[in-house]
Amino acid sequence: MSSRAEALAQLRDFIPRVPRYAKTRNYVRPGYEEVSRLSRWIRYRVISEEECVQSVLDSHPAEAAEKFLQELLWRVYWKGWLELRPSVWDSYRKDLISLSSTHKDSDSYQHAINGDTQLSFFNEWVSELVTTGYMHNHTRMWFSSVWIFTLNLPWQLGARFMYHHLLDGDPASNTLSWRWVAGLHTPGKIYVARPDNIATYSDARWTPKPAELRVDPAPPRPETLLPLVELPPLSSETPPEASLIILHDDDLSADLSGEFAGRGAHYCVFAPSLVESSRQKIALMSELRGDTAQRVRGPLVSSAEEVSVLARKVGCDRAHTMMPRVGFERDSVTRLSSELRASRIPVVYHRRAWDERLMPHARSGFFKFWERIKSSL
Ligand SMILES: Cc1cc2nc3c(=O)[nH]c(=O)nc-3n(C[C@H](O)[C@H](O)[C@H](O)COP(=O)(O)OP(=O)(O)OC[C@H]3O[C@@H](n4cnc5c(N)ncnc54)[C@H](O)[C@@H]3O)c2cc1C
Incomplete structure (x- = not known):
């Protein structure tokens, strides 16, 4: 069964190989020992980019790990870039x-x-x-x-x-x-x-x-992009003790992020049906959502009605969640949120301090982004 425990074990297993990564990562070899294969966990934040960076820096000097750290940060860069240009999606x-x-x-x-x-x-x-x-x-x-x-x-x-x-x-x-x-x-x-x-x-x-292979294609004509937008605004409200928190596929360890941790919260895991996904991805997500629900001792929910019933049961008049990123999760969580609002349960959005700090720098190319953020890692 796919779980956070498995993801952490895989991260621990890869850490000794980080210094070799820069030289060997481009080789496509059976077994893929040269790369971490962590993406299926990091994508859903079963483990976060921040945790990975921290584990790497606990074991290696930054210079020896630079290439791997850069690759981890490519994901954050792409996320930030799209958040600032939702019209591209x-x-x-x-x-x-x-x-x-x-x-x-x-x-x-x-x-x-x-x-x-x-x-x-x-x-x-x-x-x-x-x-x-x-x-x-x-x-x-x-x-x-x-x-x-x-x-x-x-x-x-x-x-x-x-x-x-x-x-x-x-x-x-x-x-x-x-x-x-x-x-x-x-x-x-x-x-x-x-x-x-x-x-x-x-x-x-x-x-x-x-x-x-065609090796001489011409580059396409440059497109005109719409101006950058600001990151979606958030509430400054801190979730009170014992609030209701909705976890979703974009951040399945949000409960450990510090933003919600230690508040005696009631959790649920939002599990809508997946779009554009193969059968094996649907199976993986069912395991990851199930593992998260078990860890936070909360139910899986797939409709606003289920969340409303839960909110009433635990005595909460609002719910809190991490802002999902541009993409399918944003669409499904936004839909849930407007249905909840109609049932008089407003949803309050939060963002990890890590995202708040790094994403606004994804304004142009990756290496400019990297230069701006690397000292803050
Ligand atoms: C055409 C194309 C499509 C891609 N589609 C996806 C996708 O849908 N989902 C996805 O997670 N990655 C995507 N990538 C990026 C990258 O290929 C994968 O993240 C990486 O191969 C995952 O394998 P790994 O965990 O063994 O990576 P490693 O080489 O071990 O890298 C460690 C971690 O760094 C991050 N990372 C590494 N390279 C990139 C990169 N170029 N962009 C973003 N993050 C990176 C990932 O979180 C990865 O787990 C795509 C790249 C290309 C060229």
Whole structure:
């Protein structure tokens, strides 16, 4: 059963390998010993980025761990970037509506998602993604580059396909990484997968022929983004003793974050049905939600009515929760919150101090973000 205990054990197991990470992380080798495989936990904050950073710094000097720390912070950067530009998520979702209808019956799209193309290495990547729900970062980069530039398919459909299968599927990291490969994140820069790079970093497991990959695509025209928004405002109200706290998939250890801890709270875990998720992701989430509910000794709830009944039972006239990030969780928690408001149970939003401190810096490129925040880690 997937649990926080398993996540912590995996983190402990990886810590001694952190100093080697910078040199070996790009190699895609069976067993994936070179990388942590922590993303399926960190994505849902079964363990938080902050906890991971702390554990690494408890065991290694910052210089020896810098690359790993940077990668952990890429996730925070992408989250912050999308929080400041929610319209990018909205237009991705809007594009999908029209692209789905134009491509759903196209041969090239069907061959790609069924792992039935002329490219045997690409077909193997599809098969691994669908069967395991995991893909190494370098394979994700090759996969998305081949999808966009060689198979000539819209990046949005590739992002949705990957999100559906990845156990760590994350609206910000996934959508924005696809945009980065497609050349929309850094104007003029695209990521092109090259045969020699694939052969080198797969130890010659995959050796595409030069004619199989398109290696000279032109970058797309730069887009005009809407101006940055501020992070959604929060209430400054501190949850009183014995308040009702709703945990959700974006932050399954919010109870340990300090914001709510030690207040004798009543917890529940919001467990709505999942959209765009494979069967194995649904199974993982059911275990993670169940593990959280057990840990906080609270029920799983999936409707406003269940939360209202609970609120009345424990004598609370409002509920508290962490602000979910732009993406599917924000949509479902916002819906729950407006239904609760209609039942006269307002929901008060909070944000971890870590997010409040770091996310506003995700205004331009990652390395500027890193320079601004690294001393505060
Ligand atoms: C096209 C594409 C799509 C992606 N989609 C997702 C996604 O849906 N969900 C997701 O969690 N990551 C996504 N990533 C980022 C990255 O590939 C995964 O986080 C990483 O491969 C997870 O494996 P790991 O835990 O072994 O990583 P490690 O290499 O061990 O890294 C440690 C941790 O750092 C974070 N991290 C590392 N690299 C990145 C990165 N580039 N961006 C954000 N966080 C990072 C993750 O939390 C990861 O668990 C995507 C990357 C690309 C190129």
